[in-house]
Amino acid sequence: MKKSLAFTLLTSAVFLGCGAGDAATKTNNAADVTASYNSINKEQLTEHIKTLASDEFEGRAPSTKGEKLTLDYLTKQLTAIGFKPGNGDSFLQPVPMVxxxxxxxxxxxxxxxxxxxxxxxxxxxxxxxxxxxxxxxxxxxxxxxxxxxxxxxxxxxxxxxxxxxxxxxxxxxxxxxxxxxxxxxxxxxxxxxxxxxxxxxxxxxxxxxxxxxxxxxxxxxxxxxxxxxxxxxxxxxxxxxxxxxxxxxxxxxxxxxxxxxxxxxxxxxxxxxxxxxxxxxxxxxxxxxxxxxxxxxKKSTSYNFIATLPGSVTPDEHIIYTAHWDHLGKDTSKEGDQVYNGAVDNASGTAALIEVAEAFSKLPMAPERSITIMAVTAEEQGLLGSKFYAANPVIPAAKTVANINMDALNVNGRSKDVSVYGLGQSQLDDYLIVAAKKQDRVISGDPRPAAGIYYRSDHFAFANIGIPALYAKSGKEPVDEATKALRAHLDPILAKCYHNACDEYSEQWDLSGAVEDIQAFFEIGYELSHQNVWPQWSKTSEFKR
CATH class of the missing domain: 3.50.30.30 (Glucose Oxidase; domain 1)
Known part of the structure; x- marks a missing residue:
């Protein structure tokens, strides 16, 4: 990390027009936050991905054995680090489905x-x-x-x-x-x-x-x-x-x-x-x-998973991190490999939720605003879990400061840039600019604008009810020649395995770029957690209304 957290806070304040008094409300010193930031590591991330994407979890389809195993795993991990049930006395929000x-x-x-x-x-x-x-x-x-x-x-x-x-x-x-x-x-x-x-x-x-x-x-x-x-x-x-x-x-x-x-x-x-x-x-x-x-x-009930680290000053105000826990399950009609493990999509994002939560839990003092971790169901079926939450929010939209979404993280090494899907939509971009600069990275726009990615993951449901939502991940510029060579080898494989049974964990992956992304997302959430600011939509955003 090239600059102190105080510099980050000051720069963010400049971007968003915050008062000078905001820096005085910080509850953890820079060394504490640096330690939490650095606690996010690829060894732990790897273990979480390998578990969630294992054959035992059967592709994590809604309303299956794989769902129960996934929800149990999240409950165990988040309880162990001190997060509380986010839906009253439960970690689960029922989502009636057919x-x-x-x-x-x-x-x-x-x-x-x-x-x-x-x-x-x-x-x-x-x-x-x-x-x-x-x-x-x-x-x-x-x-x-x-x-x-x-x-x-x-x-x-x-x-x-x-x-x-x-x-x-x-x-x-x-x-x-x-x-x-x-x-x-x-x-x-x-x-x-x-x-x-x-x-x-x-x-x-x-x-x-x-x-x-x-x-x-x-x-x-x-x-x-x-x-x-x-x-x-x-x-x-x-x-x-x-x-x-x-x-x-x-x-x-x-x-x-x-x-x-x-x-x-x-x-x-x-x-x-x-x-x-x-x-x-x-x-x-x-x-x-x-x-x-x-x-x-068949009618069934699936579940969104919601866990909260209550804020120390304004616990009713929340920064929400999201990822979808589900994938495509099993296809028993196939010969050979029948499990759609969904390692990249989206065991990686679900594992990132655990890493972010653990980083916040390591702070000596809880953030002033609450940090809420939400793993939603049935994204692969049309963002159903997040849509249901948006229609039945546990936390009022007016009390939700921002949404940071993590879906299909980078597994092929570090990048010089961060790709922002929907760049220019909200002031959350300004926070990401500062967090990326600390990593000697720059912001780049949507690498695939024709794909409409901003409308294809769970942040879209939050944006639709007016909550500023950020969706970003490592960009296309490799940090060095070795990473460039790795991508030349891995990228065709990853493209072929999207929504296929071969989306499995591989020892060839390099999760160092994913770690940088998660660290940047932690940084953004931390900054928002102790500032009395509410990021706004840009004047040109279709979500501003």
Whole structure:
């Protein structure tokens, strides 16, 4: 550490316009905080990851043996270091859920040809129902499937899709054109997310919704669709049994899409180009879709884990650290390795929660504000745990100072930079700038703006209720040639293993970069914990309202 904590505090105060009296409220001396900061280490982090990502934990799917083992492990670790139950007298917040598993025994029939589940397409239903179907449902291409008045864009304008199936491109027009004046340019907006596509199709009254998968605009390969949207799909239990959703929703790969467009007398690439120029839709000739979806429906309860180190002065004010504990579980239909261990995604972030908590617990005096550790469920199913918490907060949003989220940490060595997803969203960036500078690092922007990462992890639910939320991790610039060589070897493996059974702990990993990130996150939380400041959203942030 190059500068004293007092320098950090002073610099943060300058960034945020704090009063000079803030530094006087510090309750631990710089040496104490340095010791806590340095207690975060890769040996402990490794052991936590290896345990959470072990075969014994069976991929940590919600409402399974793996969930119980994970929650028990977190309870044991956080209790041992003095954290208290964060939900009254319990560490757990129940999240009522329903799992809907579509039988793989289905075929999508379009234009006289049957497309196979997994290889060509993945179909399912969000309706809480044993059986849903499309039967000779007319196909309509609706471009990006966007209805955005603020962008003067409506792909459904003048279109009645009742009883029809809409075919939709993934991402949004800004990605296709790279025009900075169109939506958010190359950076994905929420309109580009697959979740929005199904939501809007449902609002429009469609019977079915099919998204066309392409690797570049989706930011992941077809294997992610094949593994992530098959098997049990979790959602919330609702009185209307999700009947307001389209009957069938799913994906087709790009080869199938090209064939369908050709059969409709359309050129796929030309239609994509038209869809990027403005509101657009076109009937797909006389093509119709038929598919029968047989579901196994099970209601269950999963849990968010919440633990708090009570503040010494204003315990009702909280800094919340989050990570999702869940992953994809087991696939017993597979031969060979059946466990989706989720070591990077997200045993790494869950382990980081324990390391941050332990660092705070080592301070001689508790921070003035409370530190809350939250491991949420069902992120992989659409941020369900964090969404449920946001709708049912244990800590009022008005008393939540900030959220710092940790998801899929860097495992390939130290970086010269820190990538901030959603850079410029809030004043939390200013705290990170100071923390990174102490490590001789600089801040860089989102390395994959087209992927819409800021809308794809649990901080998004906190941002949606107005809580400033930070999501960052090690950047792309390796600290030295050895790290560059390691990344050249590891990065292709890590990319291939995203949402695959090979996301397992490896002795080839270098967690030194992850440790630096966790230390920076600890530093930010500590600074916020003894300052009478409330970080604000930037004037340009869509979350400011």
């Amino acid at each position: 799992s809907i598993e579509a039988s793989s025994d289905m075929a999508l029939s379009i234009g006289g040809k049957e497309y196979q589940y997994g290889h060509d397409m993945v179909m399912g239903s969000s309706r809480i129902s044993d059986f849903e179907q499309l039967k000779d449902s007319e196909l309509v291409f609706v471009g990006y499937g966007v209805n955005a008045p603020e962008y003067q864009w409506n792909d459904y304008e003048g279109l009645d899709v009742e009883g029809k199936t809409v075919v939709i491109l993934v991402n949004d027009p800004g990605f296709a054109t790279k025009d900075p004046a169109l939506f958010n340019g190359n950076a994905m907006t929420y309109y580009g997310r697959w979740t929005y596509k199904y939501e809007e199709a449902s609002r429009q009254g469609a019977e079915g919704a099919i998204i066309i998968h392409e690797t570049a605009p989706a930011s992941y390969g077809w294997s992610v669709v094949e593994h992530s949207w098959t098997g049990p799909q979790f959602g919330f239990v609702r009185e209307d049994l999700n009947k307001d959703r389209v009957a069938v929703e799913g994906w087709v790969n790009s080869d199938v899409a090209k064939e369908l467009f050709a059969n409709a007398g359309l050129n796929f690439e030309q239609e994509k180009a038209k869809a990027a120029k403005g509101s657009y839709h076109v009937d797909m000739g006389d093509l119709t879709a038929s598919v029968a979806v047989k579901n196994t429906v």
